[in-house]
Amino acid sequence: MSNKRSYAELSQLHTWETDEWAALQTHATSSSVPHLRDLLQDEQRNQTLTASLPGLHLDYSRQCVTTETMQLLFALGRKAELGAKIQAMKDGVHINTTEDRAVGHMALRAPKSAPPMPIDDATNAVDQVHQVLDQITAFADKVRSGAHVGATGKALTDVISIGIGGSYLGPEFVFEALRHDKTANTAAKGRRLRFLANVDPVDVHRAMEGLNPETTLVIICSKTFTTAETMLNARTVKDLFEQAMPDVNKEDLAAQHIVACSANVAGAQAFGILAENVFGFWDWVGGRYSVCSAIGMLPLTLQYGSAVTRAFLDGAHAMDNHFTTAPMESNMPVLMGLTSIWNSSFLGHSSRALLPYSQALLRFPAHIQQVDMESNGKRVALDGTVLPMEAGEINFGEPGTNGQHSFYQLIHQGRTIPCDLIGIATSQTPLDNTSQGEVVTNHQELMSNFFAQADALAYGKTIEDLKADNVPESLWSHKEFPGNRPSLSLLMKELNAFSLGQLLALYEHRTAVQGFVWGINSFDQWGVELGKSLAKKGTCRSIVLCAALFWHV
Numbered sequence: 001m002s003n004k005r006s007y008a009e010l011s012q013l014h015t016w017e018t019d020e021w022a023a024l025q026t027h028a029t030s031s032s033v034p035h036l037r038d039l040l041q042d043e044q045r046n047q048t049l050t051a052s053l054p055g056l057h058l059d060y061s062r063q064c065v066t067t068e069t070m071q072l073l074f075a076l077g078r079k080a081e082l083g084a085k086i087q088a089m090k091d092g093v094h095i096n097t098t099e100d101r102a103v104g105h106m107a108l109r110a111p112k113s114a115p116p117m118p119i120d121d122a123t124n125a126v127d128q129v130h131q132v133l134d135q136i137t138a139f140a141d142k143v144r145s146g147a148h149v150g151a152t153g154k155a156l157t158d159v160i161s162i163g164i165g166g167s168y169l170g171p172e173f174v175f176e177a178l179r180h181d182k183t184a185n186t187a188a189k190g191r192r193l194r195f196l197a198n199v200d201p202v203d204v205h206r207a208m209e210g211l212n213p214e215t216t217l218v219i220i221c222s223k224t225f226t227t228a229e230t231m232l233n234a235r236t237v238k239d240l241f242e243q244a245m246p247d248v249n250k251e252d253l254a255a256q257h258i259v260a261c262s263a264n265v266a267g268a269q270a271f272g273i274l275a276e277n278v279f280g281f282w283d284w285v286g287g288r289y290s291v292c293s294a295i296g297m298l299p300l301t302l303q304y305g306s307a308v309t310r311a312f313l314d315g316a317h318a319m320d321n322h323f324t325t326a327p328m329e330s331n332m333p334v335l336m337g338l339t340s341i342w343n344s345s346f347l348g349h350s351s352r353a354l355l356p357y358s359q360a361l362l363r364f365p366a367h368i369q370q371v372d373m374e375s376n377g378k379r380v381a382l383d384g385t386v387l388p389m390e391a392g393e394i395n396f397g398e399p400g401t402n403g404q405h406s407f408y409q410l411i412h413q414g415r416t417i418p419c420d421l422i423g424i425a426t427s428q429t430p431l432d433n434t435s436q437g438e439v440v441t442n443h444q445e446l447m448s449n450f451f452a453q454a455d456a457l458a459y460g461k462t463i464e465d466l467k468a469d470n471v472p473e474s475l476w477s478h479k480e481f482p483g484n485r486p487s488l489s490l491l492m493k494e495l496n497a498f499s500l501g502q503l504l505a506l507y508e509h510r511t512a513v514q515g516f517v518w519g520i521n522s523f524d525q526w527g528v529e530l531g532k533s534l535a536k537k538g539t540c541r542s543i544v545l546c547a548a549l550f551w552h553v
Helices: 002-011 019-029 043-048 067-079 082-090 105-109 125-145 169-178 182-187 201-208 228-244 250-257 265-270 294-304 306-325 332-346 364-376 408-413 442-459 463-468 473-479 497-518 526-551
Strands: 050-053 056-059 158-162 192-196 216-221 258-261 351-357 394-396 419-426 487-494
Touching: 002 082, 019 067, 019 332, 043 050, 050 306, 050 332, 056 332, 067 082, 067 332, 067 497, 082 306, 082 497, 105 125, 105 306, 105 497, 125 294, 125 306, 158 228, 158 294, 169 192, 169 294, 169 306, 169 364, 169 497, 182 294, 182 306, 192 201, 192 294, 201 228, 216 228, 216 250, 216 294, 228 250, 250 258, 258 294, 294 306, 306 332, 306 497, 332 351, 332 497, 351 364, 351 442, 364 394, 364 497, 408 442, 419 442, 442 487, 463 473, 487 497
Parallel strands: 158 192, 158 216, 216 258, 351 394, 351 419, 419 487
Antiparallel strands: 050 056, 056 487
16 A cells, blocks of 8 residues: 555656646747757767667767756656656556556566566466466467367368457567568468458458468457457357368367467367467556566467567567666667657657668567557646646557658658667578679668668758759759758667567557656546447447448449
8 A cells, every 4th residue: 555655646746837847848849949950960879879778779869959958858758757666666666556556567577586576466467477377388388289180180281360559569579570581481481360450350360371270379358358340250259160171069169279368268278279278367467568477478489489489578578677777878768769759759750750670670660659649648747637738649550661661751841750760780581692792781771771761851051062962052952951850770689579669668658658757547448438338339320320421332
């Protein structure tokens, strides 16, 4: 109770009413921050605005900040009791106040040797987590070795994971990111993993296309085992399996081909799933933070094996340790969170572009869209006070260089949209055609774009530059680039399971930092719940309207 009371006291603080907030407002409107062209001439400043971990380097010198700006932001972070709030999350305090829940996703990736992490009635939630991880490893080993086979005796080489939102986006992002990592790719030989999320029947056909039900395992991912879209898709796939194997007893089919990630064991059993094939998690795991739970670990371990998924969890745990121990001035999630608050709350930039210069990270922006927008898209503070400013940002993105031929025009010459540029120093699948006359390798071309975009956003192109390039005067206004577009560059040595875990946790914690400073609850999602309830009420009416429209075509 004392912990809850202390967090309740922290929740009463309105940072926007503090002197520290007012100082940043004055700083933002006083034109005391020069253009990035000028800021980047100061090498001492540039060196200061970096942070590193082994294999990971953050350069935020192309943010529109001075060293004074950063000191003001650090002061705001201290005023918001960032350190105390981070510790409360780690300690299992119920910081999700509207649902009276702990926020324990850091416990999901802690090794067995980690210090005890008490959450709710568990003296050590890490023990609970590893019981499930051991269960997952044992089951995955049986499937991958052929000890657990389908109802007709064939090995289960393919998996369909049925879930939506956090039960889909995170696992798919990790799956795609590791498909061409050498270690993970080798471990996945002969196996296929598909995801089914959308209730649209087209998605069912896309997931099932080319798969043989006799060699396919289905995972139903739903904490409550009542999620409307997931359960409809689950019943649909189960029916398709029964049609494909008419001579198999339905109970045997469900027992051999269907498993669940759920807290509702009774509901899963009623569906025909064996109790030992239900992999649990807890209400202190939010959906968008659940990729490190059974939701992600079961399909990913079936595909890549437990060594790969443990490396992924170890990477996330390493970032957790950094987040909870590093001082503000070198703490990557804190630095990214505070500069994002500067961009959105003080400079008025409502959007953020996530630009991974890696095709392997093609689903990363979609996952972080949910992590951030579902977390921080709030209108009231923890105590219910309506915010005097807008919290959260619109997140979007595509891999480079694809995005350069899509929406970068808006970023360079339209609205100011802060950008996160993510680069990988070493390709997962290097190609070198320089012996065939190519000047650079594919990866060198990719990385040259990664570095060039950061400078192009910062410096832009002036009229003087255009004159020097002999551009006709009639085109000066069209070809002028204002620059001063803020960005940060995150450079990873390589993209493997460990570094991917680091990246995931970095962005999860960046989101939490922003929520802690704004004083909102980043761990509930009442807007999502509203949509669910309205969908249930409107189902019959929607069917009638759809039929009416059809018959009048």
